[in-house]
Structure formats: C-alpha cells, structure tokens
Amino acid sequence: MKLLYLAQRPTRGRIALFGEELTDAARDSLPPFRRRIGVVFQDFRLIRHLSAFDNVALPLRIAGASEEKVEGPVREMLAWVGLADRASARPPTLSGGEQQRVAIARAVINRPELLVADEPTGNVDSDMAQRLLHLFTSLNRLGTTVVVATHDIGLISATPGAQMIRLENGTMLDPTGTLRNPPPIAYPRGEPE
C-alpha cells in the first residue's frame, strides 16, 4: 500500500502510476502525483492540533485552493460523513469512528484519481460502511481507481466485479490478478487501472 501511495520506493520491481514510470522518479517530481492520490490510513493519521475542518481542508489548501473554494466543499463533505456539527472538534476529542470518517473525507475531498484505503470500514457502523461503499463505487464510476485493503468479507461481497488480490501470510495467492467477485460489471470506458 505504501508503494501505491508513493510513501516508499520499491527495493525491486517497478511502480507505474497514471501512465508514468515512477520507480526512480526524482523526489521533487512526486508531490504532483501524490495530489492525485487519496489515502485512508488505518491509523487515520489526522493532525491532532487541527480541527476536523482543517484536516479535511488540508489537501485542497496544499493544492493551492483559495479559502473561498475550500469552505463549501469541506462543509459539504463533513456533512456527508455526518460530522457537520463536529467541524471545529480536534481529533483527540472525536471517537474512532468519527476520526475515520474525517480521514475518509480528507482522502476524497479533492476527487483523487486513485483512492487507497486501508481498512476503511474498520471503525464505522454498518450504515456508515454502506455509505462509504456507495461513495467508493460512485468515485469509481467517475473514474477514480479505488484500492481497498480489508478483512471485511461483507465489503468484498458488496462490490460486484471488483478485481481482488488475496494476500495470505504476506504472499499474493493470485498473482494473475484475475480473481473477481462475481458477477463482473462492464465498464463503459474499459477497466480502471
């Protein structure tokens, strides 16, 4: 997962993202690629001294959006994850589920082309898990490649046609990448990357 969101360099093999070979890319060239990736970390990685609003707004501000263009989308996203009234709360005052929702809101706020989520439903109730699944599916239909690492069989079975890579004891059980959760769905513009 770290290789996917460009937090590590591979010791062997190669990394290609968005049609670019990034295995040996100069570190100065990586930030523009990282801005095209949304990441939901298992441990949330929220900045403790920033409010939920500022945490969610961070990708937009780093991308250079003006404050006028930040306010609306962030409020909307916080409302969507059910945290409209917790916008000014700091992460330590939020529950695990609330923190996870803030982390998800931060990951998708700038409509990433690649969304990498590590156990995104681990701390949320089933209703929120369904909504997240809907969000991921919607993003995928809009062109976002969604990569989810999960132990949640329910989440897997609820995503028909998703390509699956099964890992067991650190070994990829299906290196061909053809394992699918039936029935497969047809993508109008071809399969996502």
Next chain:
Amino acid sequence: MMFRWLFTSPSERRLLGARPLQGPTPWVIAIMTFSIMIVAAAGLALAETAGVVAAGAEARYSVQIPDGERNLDAAVRAVGSAPGVAKVEPVPEREMRRILERWLGPAGASADLPIPALISFEARPGLDLAALERRVQAVAPGARLIAHGDTLAPLLRSLRALQWLAFGLVVLLASACAAAVVLAARGALDTHRFTIDVMHGIGATDLQVTHLFQRKIAIDALIGSLAGAVAAALVLLALAAGAAFAGDLMGGATLGGLDLAVLLLIPLALTALATWVARAAVLAALRTAL
C-alpha cells in the same frame, strides 16, 4: 514571489500549532544580538579612535628641549625658518602640566616635577628631518626631534589588532547564532515530524513545508534581535558618559553616523541570517525523506 512565505494564511500558520516566541530561539537570538552589538560598537569605536589618533599623528612632530625654556625662543625660530615646516607653536608649560594632571593627578601640576620645553609643528611633504634636527641642536644642544607617528605606532597597532579581534568576535558570535538556529530548526522538525509526513503524503512540496518553519523562525529572530538591540542600545547609552571621557583622552573619537547605521543594521542582518539558515537547514533535513 521571493517573500511569499512571509504572508502565509491563518490556516497555514495553524499547521505548526505553535505561536511565535515559544521555545528558546528568540532568547538565544536576543542574547547573541546584544553581544554582537556591544562588541561591534567597541570595534567601531576603536576604529574611530585609531583614525583620530592616526590623523592627529600624521605629519606632526615635536621638538623636546631638555633644559626647559632657556633655549626655547631660539629653537622656535630655528624650526619656523626651516623649509618644509608649516606651523610651529611652543606648547605652554601650563598646558603640559594640565595634560599630565589628567594622568598623574595633582602631582602632575606640581612645580617639583621637571618638564622639558616642547615645540609642536606640522611638516609638509619633503621635509628633511635630519637637517632640521641638526639646525635645532645648533641653537638648543640636546634637543630631540620626535615624530608623533613613531611614538604612537605601537598604540595604533594595538588599536588595529583590537579592532580585528572585535570583528572576529562578531563573526564568531554570528556563526554561533546560525548554529543555534540550525539546532532550533532541527528541533522544530522533530517536533512536527508527524505533521510534515502527513503534508508530504498529501502532496506538499518541500518548499511549502519549509515556508512554515522559515516564517516562524524569522518572526522569532526578528523579535529576539530587536529585543537584544534595544538592550544593547540602553547599555551603550549608559556607557556614553564614560566613553566621552575615554574619547576625550583619545582626542574626541565617537561613533559616527555610518557606525550607528552599521549597528542598526545588525539586528536586521541577524534576522536575515537566521531566516536563511533556517530555510537551508529545513530543506536539507527534508531531502533525507522520500
């Protein structure tokens, strides 16, 4: 824009979660600024003094007549009529006793203290000193020609050496200040490592991260250096009376307008140095991460 980092938004400033003036950096810079300004003022005063002494000694000579005023008039005429001599004046005995009194106290004014007669004169270029000395000795046996420049040369050398010492101390203190800023920047990076990792992960560039630290350290440095400068100015003003006395002894040397401008530039120069050093240190540290 070169100074865009100075104008970060409130949301950017919240990223570090620390207000300016937290930590030891402003205090360290204040102490360094204070020390540098005092040392620099001393160095500049020494330079001014050396300049006054050198100018006063240049082309100035004395004739010392050991047996007092007995041959004084003849010696004055001999010196004044020599080619290449511009201005001749005997030094009145009371004037010499007054000068001695400054150094020796009331004993300097005592008639029991024998003092030679002195003739002071200025020379034009090309004066034949040996010929002049022979001419004076003909009318005042035992008279001796004294070049002020030769007499004051050891003092001037000491003043120049002290001046260079002050300059070296200023450079050393500025280097220590820069080193303190590097340590402060590294400490701040360690404190905010998590925030930096998150920002990098989201796509922040090294410059975006650096600007946050650069601005904070620049504000700390500016406030610290101004505080140090005010303290140094107060001490220098308090020393002014004593300096006036010393300046009087040395011929009235004081800090000139250019010297004061240099002193006023020190806090600003230190702020600029701290900001530049912080930027370089943060950028160098960030480059070690992916």
